[in-house]
Amino acid sequence: MMKNISFSAINRFAYFSLMFGLVLLVACQPEVKLPKGDSDNGGLTLPGGFEAVVVADSIGRARHLTVRENGDIYVKLRVANDEGQGIVALRDTDDDGKADIVNVFGDYPEIGSYGTGMEIYNGYLYFSTAGDVFRIRIDPEKLVPEGEAELIMRDDYKNAEHGYEHIAKPLAFDNEGNMYVPFGSPGDVCQEFNRRPGMAGMFPCPQLEWHGGIWRFDANKLNQTQKDGYRYATGIRSVVAMDWNDKENSLYVVQHGRDNLYRTWPDLYSRWESAVFPSEEFFKVEDGTNGGWPYYYYDQIRGKKLLNPEYGGDKELATGADTVSMPIMGFPGHYAPNDLFFYTGDQFPERYKDGAFVAFHGSTIRGPYPQAGYFVGFVPFEGGKPSGPWEVFADGFAQLDTIVNTGDAAARPMGLSMGPDGSLYVTESVKGKIWRIMYPGDKEDFSDGDLEELAKRKESRTNIRKPDEEKDNLEKGLLEVGAQTYNVYCATCHQANGLGDGTRFPTLSGTKWVRGNKKELINVLLQGLEGQIEVDGVQYNGIMPAHSFLSDAEIAGVLTYIRKSFGNNSSSISAVEVSNARKEIK
Template sequence: MKNSLGVLLGVLLIQILVVSCSESGKSTVLQIDTPIEEFFQLDQTTVGVSTISTGMDVPWEITWGPDNWIWYSQIKGEIGKINPGTGEKVIIHKLDSVYTRTTPGLLGIALHPDLENFPYLFALHNQKVSDEKIVLNISRFRIDGDRLTDQMVLLQIPGARGHNGSRIKVGADGLVYISSGEAARAEESQNVNDPGGKVLRMNIDGSIPDDNPFMDNPVWAWGFRNPQGLVLTEDGRIYTSDHGDATDDEVNFVQKGGNYGWPDVRGICDTEEEKVYCSDSVIIESMIHWTPTIAPAGIDYYNSKSIPEWNNSLLLTTLKGSSLRVLKLSEDGRSIVSEDIFFDHKYGRIRDLCISPEGDVYISTSNRDWYRTNTPEKDDDRIIRLFNISDKEIPDSVLEYKYRRNQDAEVVTVTAESLYSDFCSSCHKKDGKGVEGTFPPLSGTKTVLGESSNLINTVLKGVSGEIVVNGVTYNEHMPSFSFLKDDEIAKILTYVRSSFGNEASEVTEEEINAVRTSNEGGI
């Protein structure tokens, strides 16, 4: 497969022709020279990996435009586009009133598929309208060359410092679909009169389609928590990716009028409480779920012969999981039959992806966001291209990347450190320092170093509300971890009490069991 020709170059320049539409509507030919940084081998297809853009700042959405540029949103309020061949960036618009903190900001954007007749870009962006109120605006802009004009807010829904979702797409039916988070109001996910925790559906002017499940109501489906991925296929299928709480991140096949269970059902109906709930409620279970959580983000549908092994698959990016996942679908698209994992913790957090008409896949990293542990690297954030190079010669200087199939994953020994990484580090961070004002530290605090029973109760019951830690106020929401076994909780708490500069006694299984028993099922 390898050929020594071109070793002195160190890269292979793949030249392809892309048709690009100019502002005048005339077609021009754009030559793309893409240096291959590495490659990987599927069953029959060799896939090249190239970086097309660096130095970005938390791109939330990347989407392929009709001009064959990649349009993007950055969380700080910038909308722009990138030439995928040269890396040239053009800033289209800057929103001044965007509220950003951890995950709020400028989120999903979408282009109308028929820009000639409907020259619109749709965007989701948080705004703080008072000291206590945050909203999520669903806006429409008119595209005028390389700028946006005539902003119109189609709908304003509750927002929050987290759990906003969200993605926006325009379907083949010309209607607008939005995946909204419940804005940290879990109970509203089951309220069909509240737009939070839903998939919404509306006309491009914000009016409600006559065939929605509820009259004069944008709700299409409900029972979601924080869906950061949404895709519509050409034949009208809808899929979402949804962040779980402490367990059960999900991918869902969305149906009209469907209830996806949050907060009463997580993943599938498998606990005793969930079985009781599902016995008299119509709940649509997830297609796949992950515990420990992986923080699923952008999702897209691959339907191209360019990489045939991925045809009829959902491509999913993950943040905590730091990977691209290929979820092979059944023929009817209603179930997932296999999962392959690529770039596992190689590029850091991966936020979104898009697919070109030629079948090339582009992924974007999110290493400059609020998480920021051991990253960003100097080139972050970046957009990376994956494309078929099976008919090309690959010089010896280009290294092969080895990916893994999920079913081939090695059995990992469960340690206290790995349990902390799986269930705690996404908020409290790997070094236990937390995020000031958002997630409290675990170093030198009374809760951690005090009576072990108080710490155990905190873990078993969770926390919801305002707390003060080391003089800093946190509006804390920590879920209950009572689903963990006594020995797992004991390992985690002993690790916390003996790490990050802490020097406190270990926590035993017997102590966990005693506190659990004393709560008499109240947790």
């Protein structure tokens, strides 16, 4: 009988047997059980169907993180604690999503602040300080590694005589034993004197020899310095957000754009233009990529590279821009992209597969317009490039809409990583909170309707949308309220011109009392001041009564007015800052 069965029939029998076996195998796989999300998702607004649980809170100023295959979490702190330890290890032993073991460790020299890198690679935990990259072998049985940290690379700070900015060292690894480390520009736009208004940039820029690019190193070689590495890419000003995309077998980064267009070129750029430009550029980085810094910046609204004013730019000239790399996407200016992660898990709906999550840490220099960023964005990908516009994925970190000053934000999203079950983990850098974002439902139920709330936020929230040049100028309202309050309560003593009388009442012009520490100035108004003080070399010995009867908004307004008037040009003070100072006094 058997010899009468055709070969094709045997193949069909084998095929269906194999398919039945695979279906049975999949059916027998244990279902991943996710913890229950917090009732308020830890304060976050997420797409429909997503939940978040706060894993830990107040662990310290958290930077980047990584998650081990068993779910253990390792976080690099910005600076080490008093014992010189700068890594936090966390473990959830009862699967409720909350870390019940939190250990701080680290025995290595912490050079500078901005420690940030944290990656697991080939059985080692790699991490960075501002000046060094270390690794320590992970113990399969223990949460905290017990071996000594090995020095992989030390930054020898070339060009340090010009000062040094953009010192953070995020890390990325390819699949061939290489480690990628950015060396940010030592200044803003490659000037002989950094951030000097109206000063031309140096050409050719000598800083590009050792900075403003990405270097490739042997991930397994000890005690390297920058000269041991290979300059893989150049013309990239400052990178904190970077990730190796395994699907494309390529490095991707989101760089911080330049600062201070208005402050350094006030005759050319308005304060509004300085707030929204230049773009934070999303690059696919290959061997030899030139991002164009310091000669060019990217205008995300017009979609073109333009010459920086330090090199003859006039907001229109693009001479030579075709010789440098264009970004694959341009985000609005000063969002501060501080981490990038390509999602490879299977827990989230299919539209997120292989897409890029970006943590926008939030701006500091957008005034007089609302500070922006402070959310986690998402970029869908296909064929190695964005397949649609960027989206808002998680918002609510700041716990308020209009952020006048960076310090008003309750949290600033910083690091991104994925757990073994496909959950997305997010750190923040103010107090050190960690969220675990999950999708517990049926992925097939996810639809465009679940994105509506975040789409509305993209167009309405002042920390995300493009500011209106007139309506969103925060100083306009603050200065009007402040001027009225000043005329009622302050002008009698300090005079309408703010110069005082030179004997009893001191000047408010150019003095450190006004232009210095904001908290101290707020406290003067809340608590009053008596006894002898010195202002511009003149001794005063009078009494200034407390003005705590004024509202937080009135105090914020009058102090902002003083700090912006009478020859002063200092940053605004917000009602949130006044409220916080008032609470501390109580």
